[in-house]
Amino acid sequence: MVTYILCLMLFCVGLYCVLRKRNLIKIIIGIGIMGYAVNLFIILAGYRAQSRAPIYANDQIVARMVDPLPQAMVMTSIVLELSVTLILIAIAIRIYEKYGTFDITKINKLKG
Amino acid sequence: MADLIQYLIIVPLAAAFLIPLFAKKARWLCQVLAQAGVLIITALSFAIALYVKDGLTLIYNVGRWPVPTGISLVVDSLSAFMLVISNFVMLVIVLYSNSYIKKYSDTWKHYSLLMMVVSGVNGVLVTGDIFNLYVFLEIASIAVYALFAFGLRKESFEAAFKYAVMSTVASTFVLLGIAVLYSYVSTLNMAGIASALTAKEQSGSVIKFVTVLFLMGFGLKAALVPFHSWLPDAYSESPATVPAISSGILIKVLGVYTLGRILFNVFGMQPAVSHILLALAVMSMVLGGIMAFGQTNVRRLLGYSSISQIGYIFLALGVGTKLALVGGLFHILNHSISKSLLFLNVGLVEDHPDMAKKPVNAFTALAGAMSICGVPPTGGFWSKLIIIIACIEAGHIALAFIAVVVSIFTIAYYFRALTPVLFSQGKAAEARPGAKGMPFSMGFAVILLAVISVASGVVLMPNAANALLTGAVNILIGGTGYASAAMGALR
Incomplete structure (x- = not known):
C-alpha cells in the first residue's frame, strides 16, 4: 500500500512541476516524472506477491510469476514518452532561438 | 475482407516511411506517394463501409x-462511419495541399507527417484493444505537434509547445486510466473488458475513477470547454491544412469517437456520466459561441466555433436517445466537411488575396458557413434540428432552448466574420506579385467539399449511407452488446 501512495506522490510531484514551473525545461522534466510514475504504477499493477520474473527455461518450473503483460506495456510507453520528450525539447530549442528565453511568462505572443 | 483492415494502418505508415527516402531525389514522387496512399485507404474504407453497413463486425487478429x-482489429458500423469521413476529408486535404504547400520549404516533411496522422487516426478507429488505442492516439498526436510548429514562426512554436504539453498530460491521464482498468479486469481487449465488467456485480468506484480520468484525457483531445484553451492558439499560426485536419478529423476521432466507444460500448452509459457530458456540452456550446464574438482573427473565430459545435455533438451523446445519436453522428459528418472547407478557404484567401471575392471562393465559404450555422437546405440544419428535437423528446426543454440560442449566435458571428471579407464594396486586394490564378486542385477541393456540405442531407434518406449511419447508431445504442458482437464474430 505504501508503494502505491509513494507512486501517487511521484505523479503529483510531476503534475505540480508541469503546472507551477515557469521554465520550459522544467515543464518537460515534470512531464517525464509523470510518465515515470505511471510506468511504475503499471509495473506495480502486474506484481504478484512472492513471485519471480516471467522467464521460462527448459529445466525450470515457474510456480508463481509476475504478470508479463504490464512489462510489455511499459516498454511501449517508455518509447512513446521518449519521442514526446524529443519533440518537446526540439520545440523548446526553437523557442529559445526565437524568443531568447525559456521563461513562459515572457513567451506570450498569443492572447485571447 | 477482414484481412484488408490491416492495410488501413500499413499503407499510410509505409507512405510516411517512403516519402523521406525519395525526398531528395524526386520531389514530385512525395506528392504522388501521399496522394496514392490516401486514395487507396479512402477506397478501402468505402469498401469496408459497404460491407459492414448491415451490422456485420469484421475482426482481424494481428499475427x-x-x-x-x-x-x-475490430471494424463495425461505427468505426466504418468514422473511417469514411476521416479518410475522405484527408483525401481532399492532401489534394488541396499539392498546390498550397509549395510556398513552404521541405514539403516532404508535411506529407510524411500527414501520413503519420492518417495511420494514427485509422489505428484508433480500427483497434479493439485499449492499450493499442493509446499507442495510436500518441502516434497521431506526436505527428500533430510537429505539424502545428510547421509554420516556423514565433507564435507557431509557442502554440505547438502549449498543445504538446497539455496533450501529453492528457495522454498520461489516459494511460493511468488504462493501468487502473487493467489491474481491475486483467484484460486489455475492449470487448473482454466490457464482458468482464458485466460479469462483476458491483464495479462502482473504480469505474467512476477511470471514467473521470478518460473524460479529462479524451476531453482535452476533443477540446471540450475546461480543456479547450490550446485550440484557438494552435489554429492561428500554422499552414491552413493543419487546422483543417485537426478540426475536421482529430478532435472527432481522438476525442468524440474514443469517448463514445469507451463510455457507451465498454463501460455502458451511466446516468451520472451522461449528466457530466451534458454539463460539459452546454459549457462548450455557450462559451465557444461567446468567445467567438470577440475575435478579430478569422482562424481563432473558426477555432472557437469548432469548440461550440463539439458541444452540440456531446449534447447528443449526453442525451443518448436513438434520435439524438443519429443527430450527433450526422453532425460529426457535417462539421468535419464544412469546418475543413472553411479552413481551406482561409488558406486560399491568405495565399491569393485577390481570390477573396471571386465566386468560387465566396460561394464555397458561404456554403460551409451556412452548414455550420444551420441554414435550411444544408446538412448542418438537419443535424442540428434532429439534435434539438431529440432534446425536447427526452424532456430536456432547457437544453433545447440553449441549443437554439447558440445556433442564432453562430449565425451572428459568422455574418460578422464573412461579410467584410466576401461582400464589401471596397476594391479587391492586389494580387501578390507572381501569383497566378487559383490552382486547379485547390479550387476542385473546395468545390467538392462545398457540394457535399450543402447536399449531405441526402444521408437522411434511405440509401447506403443512411444504413451505415443507422448501423453506427445501433452500435452505440447497443451499449455493452458490443462485447458479444465482437466476441461472437471471433468464435
Whole structure:
C-alpha cells in the first residue's frame, strides 16, 4: 500500500512541476516524472506477491510469476514518452532561438 | 475482407516511411506517394463501409494470435462511419495541399507527417484493444505537434509547445486510466473488458475513477470547454491544412469517437456520466459561441466555433436517445466537411488575396458557413434540428432552448466574420506579385467539399449511407452488446 501512495506522490510531484514551473525545461522534466510514475504504477499493477520474473527455461518450473503483460506495456510507453520528450525539447530549442528565453511568462505572443 | 483492415494502418505508415527516402531525389514522387496512399485507404474504407453497413463486425487478429493473447482489429458500423469521413476529408486535404504547400520549404516533411496522422487516426478507429488505442492516439498526436510548429514562426512554436504539453498530460491521464482498468479486469481487449465488467456485480468506484480520468484525457483531445484553451492558439499560426485536419478529423476521432466507444460500448452509459457530458456540452456550446464574438482573427473565430459545435455533438451523446445519436453522428459528418472547407478557404484567401471575392471562393465559404450555422437546405440544419428535437423528446426543454440560442449566435458571428471579407464594396486586394490564378486542385477541393456540405442531407434518406449511419447508431445504442458482437464474430 505504501508503494502505491509513494507512486501517487511521484505523479503529483510531476503534475505540480508541469503546472507551477515557469521554465520550459522544467515543464518537460515534470512531464517525464509523470510518465515515470505511471510506468511504475503499471509495473506495480502486474506484481504478484512472492513471485519471480516471467522467464521460462527448459529445466525450470515457474510456480508463481509476475504478470508479463504490464512489462510489455511499459516498454511501449517508455518509447512513446521518449519521442514526446524529443519533440518537446526540439520545440523548446526553437523557442529559445526565437524568443531568447525559456521563461513562459515572457513567451506570450498569443492572447485571447 | 477482414484481412484488408490491416492495410488501413500499413499503407499510410509505409507512405510516411517512403516519402523521406525519395525526398531528395524526386520531389514530385512525395506528392504522388501521399496522394496514392490516401486514395487507396479512402477506397478501402468505402469498401469496408459497404460491407459492414448491415451490422456485420469484421475482426482481424494481428499475427494470427487468438484474442486473449493477441491484439484484434475490430471494424463495425461505427468505426466504418468514422473511417469514411476521416479518410475522405484527408483525401481532399492532401489534394488541396499539392498546390498550397509549395510556398513552404521541405514539403516532404508535411506529407510524411500527414501520413503519420492518417495511420494514427485509422489505428484508433480500427483497434479493439485499449492499450493499442493509446499507442495510436500518441502516434497521431506526436505527428500533430510537429505539424502545428510547421509554420516556423514565433507564435507557431509557442502554440505547438502549449498543445504538446497539455496533450501529453492528457495522454498520461489516459494511460493511468488504462493501468487502473487493467489491474481491475486483467484484460486489455475492449470487448473482454466490457464482458468482464458485466460479469462483476458491483464495479462502482473504480469505474467512476477511470471514467473521470478518460473524460479529462479524451476531453482535452476533443477540446471540450475546461480543456479547450490550446485550440484557438494552435489554429492561428500554422499552414491552413493543419487546422483543417485537426478540426475536421482529430478532435472527432481522438476525442468524440474514443469517448463514445469507451463510455457507451465498454463501460455502458451511466446516468451520472451522461449528466457530466451534458454539463460539459452546454459549457462548450455557450462559451465557444461567446468567445467567438470577440475575435478579430478569422482562424481563432473558426477555432472557437469548432469548440461550440463539439458541444452540440456531446449534447447528443449526453442525451443518448436513438434520435439524438443519429443527430450527433450526422453532425460529426457535417462539421468535419464544412469546418475543413472553411479552413481551406482561409488558406486560399491568405495565399491569393485577390481570390477573396471571386465566386468560387465566396460561394464555397458561404456554403460551409451556412452548414455550420444551420441554414435550411444544408446538412448542418438537419443535424442540428434532429439534435434539438431529440432534446425536447427526452424532456430536456432547457437544453433545447440553449441549443437554439447558440445556433442564432453562430449565425451572428459568422455574418460578422464573412461579410467584410466576401461582400464589401471596397476594391479587391492586389494580387501578390507572381501569383497566378487559383490552382486547379485547390479550387476542385473546395468545390467538392462545398457540394457535399450543402447536399449531405441526402444521408437522411434511405440509401447506403443512411444504413451505415443507422448501423453506427445501433452500435452505440447497443451499449455493452458490443462485447458479444465482437466476441461472437471471433468464435
